[in-house]
Amino acid sequence: MSEPLLRIKDLVKRFPVKGGLLGGVVDHVHAVDGVSFELAPGETLGLVGESGCGKSTTGRCILRLIEPTAGEIWFEGKDVTALEGDALRRLARDMQIIFQDPYASLNPRMTVGAIIGEALIIHGLAKPGSKQFDERVVQLLETVGLHPDHRRRYPHEFSGGQRQRIGIARALAVSPKLIVCDEPVSALDVSIQAQVINLLEDLQQQFGLTYLFIAHDLSVVEHISNRVAVMYLGRIVEIATSKDLYTRPKHPYTEALLSAVPIPDPTVTRKRVVLEGDVPSPIKPPTGCHFHTRCPIRDLPLCSTQAPVLKQCGDGQWVACHLRK
Amino acid sequence: MAGSTPASPTADGLALPAVMRARSNSPWAEAWRRFRRHKLAMAGAVVLALITILVLFGPLFWQVAINDIDFTARLKGPSWRHPFGTDDLGQDLFARMLYGGRISLAVGLAAMMIAVGVGTLVGAIAGISGGKVDAVLMWFTALFLSLPQLPLLLLIIYLFRDVLKGIAGPEVGMFVLIVAVIGGFRWMPVARLVRAQFFSLREKEFVEAARALGATTTRTVTRHILPNSLGPVIVAGTIDVAAAIIAESTLSFLGLGFPPDIPTWGRILFDAKDYMDIATHWALFPGGAIFVTVLAITYIGDGLRDALDPRQVL
Structure with missing residues (x-):
């Protein structure tokens, strides 16, 4: 693998929980608890896991939309965590984000043209109202499959899929290298999901984009990703090429997740791995391996005392489990 | 809508099959459409x-001097x-009411602008800063809310009336003072409103998107948060106009408003109180004018609230 575009090392984000009589910090939510991975240029890394496992927080920490508590983020050899002020704002030209909710992510009081062109103004790439500005906005609209006339309209006049295209055009305006896709299709109809996924794939080809694709739908991730990382309670439990992960998962949590993916064929039967109980609270995550409270193959007391580290167990497949190697 | 839509929408569609409708409904145009459906608000x-037209242009046509004394026509x-x-x-x-109406309406508008201006500023700073700044500003707001307003108003007017009259003349000086005290005691609800709006809006994804684009805090506030928090502020502002008109008449009624030669x-109403039994009309007309004006403004506020609430589908 060539020099990575993005390298995350031991990323930690704890949110303080306030309470008590004096409103002091009584506890912490361990949203991201030591996440490390690398992203090669042009690659798509899928990041999957249940709600609340820290996927989105990880994505937002990379863009510094949320301040990480600890850990390193290196982008093209730059230490992202050390950037401040204007340098941090310039980071926006390299990294962008596409949001989950196409209804909440567009300013209802701005026209589509103003939304898409805002980055051009912020970074001094074009003056509002100039010919250059108009041409770029029209070009971006056409790139994402919208009509140039749409730039004079307001977000509420569009459907969910169209709005998501507007969000994509906004992210593309600065010609970024990396786009964090934070569940970009979860809020869309299945038929529209495919269109947006195909659009994202076309754009990747066209502009050589690198994606961090956050999702909880495994079949969507399998389709678009080169590699997939599975998260559970703030930690990555397994990371592998999508082919390996889907055909021979190593971690018991990955197995359980995969067995929950519906197969569109009623005659196919398979072994279902059903997990017991709920995800433990990220305020007090279990000791040792976070998954040991629900693990079907746990080995106590080893699993409840020692946290497993990610270990390579085959070509490009890494798993954090004491028992599966 | 009815006036602008062609009689047959299908014919229109056939005539222009491929052409995209260039007309677009901005959120403000949408709000205006909804406002027009509110009958009481439109009446207001x-x-x-x-x-407003009457008090602005009425004196041009009703050319009777407001201080034309005629003892042969007393209390008619x-x-x-x-x-x-x-x-x-x-x-x-x-004639006196046409002239006085200008002042009453001007006081209402100016006091509202001060209340909304100060309130928005305080609320916005508190809402965007959070933490200690927010705590101090909200403590300050609560302090103002808990002050006994009327006695303090009277005290301030007593203290500064003559100073301001000396600086800006009796009419302008009194206007400035009254507008300042009324507005200065009415900004707190606006500040709380704006702060609450900021707290909810700054977590919205489109604000996060602006930050992800590299927007400065100033830009995020002025382009994204503030325009979206204005709806409730406009409603509160409307009500403030009505409240300021009432407050001015209260002050005048207590004899602490404008001097007697500015009616x-x-x-x-204050001057009429001693003759209430023999010249009822004297009190009825100014009282009625205040009542109708405030009622109209309140209904406008009602209509605006419905029109600017994006969750309401009409």
Whole structure:
């Protein structure tokens, strides 16, 4: 693998929980608890896991939309965590984000043209109202499959899929290298999901984009990703090429997740791995391996005392489990 | 909508099959469409517009001096010569009310602008800063809310009346003072409103998107948060106009508003109180004017609230 575009090392984000009589910090939510991975240029890394496992927080920490508590983020050899002020704002030209909710992510009081062109103004790439500005906005609209006339309209006049295209055009305006896709299709109809996924794939080809694709739908991730990382309670439990992960998962949590993916064929039967109980609270995550409270193959007391580290167990497949190697 | 839509929408569609409709509904145009459906609010808007036109241009046509004393026509009821009757000096009440209405409305508008301006500023700073700044500003707001307003108003007017009169003359000086005290005591609800709006809006994804684009805090606030928090502020502002008109008449009624030669509606009411039994019309007309104006503004506020609430589908 060539020099990575993005390298995350031991990323930690704890949110303080306030309470008590004096409103002091009584506890912490361990949203991201030591996440490390690398992203090669042009690659798509899928990041999957249940709600609340820290996927989105990880994505937002990379863009510094949320301040990480600890850990390193290196982008093209730059230490992202050390950037401040204007340098941090310039980071926006390299990294962008596409949001989950196409209804909440567009300013209802701005026209589509103003939304898409805002980055051009912020970074001094074009003056509002100039010919250059108009041409770029029209070009971006056409790139994402919208009509140039749409730039004079307001977000509420569009459907969910169209709005998501507007969000994509906004992210593309600065010609970024990396786009964090934070569940970009979860809020869309299945038929529209495919269109947006195909659009994202076309754009990747066209502009050589690198994606961090956050999702909880495994079949969507399998389709678009080169590699997939599975998260559970703030930690990555397994990371592998999508082919390996889907055909021979190593971690018991990955197995359980995969067995929950519906197969569109009623005659196919398979072994279902059903997990017991709920995800433990990220305020007090279990000791040792976070998954040991629900693990079907746990080995106590080893699993409840020692946290497993990610270990390579085959070509490009890494798993954090004491028992599966 | 009815006026602008062609009789047959299908024919329109056939005539222009591929052409995209260039007309677009901005959120403000949408709000205006919804406002027009609110009958009472529209009635209020019409009444307020009439009153405004009347006090602005009325004196051009009703050219009776407001201080034209005529002892032969003291305390006369309404007649063709004096549509609203006369006061104890035989002065024409219609002329006085047209003139006073300007001041009452101007006080209402100016005090509202101060209240909304100060409130938005305080609320925005608190809402965007959070933490200690927010705590201090909200403590300050609560302090203002808990002050006994009327006694303090009277005290401030007593203390600064003569100073300001000396600086800016009796009319302008009093206007500035009254507008400042009324506005200065009415910004707190706006500040709380704006702060709450900021707290909810700054977590919205489109604000996060602006930050991800590299927008500065100033830009995020002015382009994204503030425009989206204005709806409730406009509603509160409307109500503030009504409240300021009432507050001015209260002050005038207590004899602490404008001097006797500036006949605001409240001042006329104050002068009328001693003759309430023999010249009822004297109190009825200014009282009625205040009532109708405030009612109209309140209904406009009602309509605006419905029109600017994006969750409501009409």
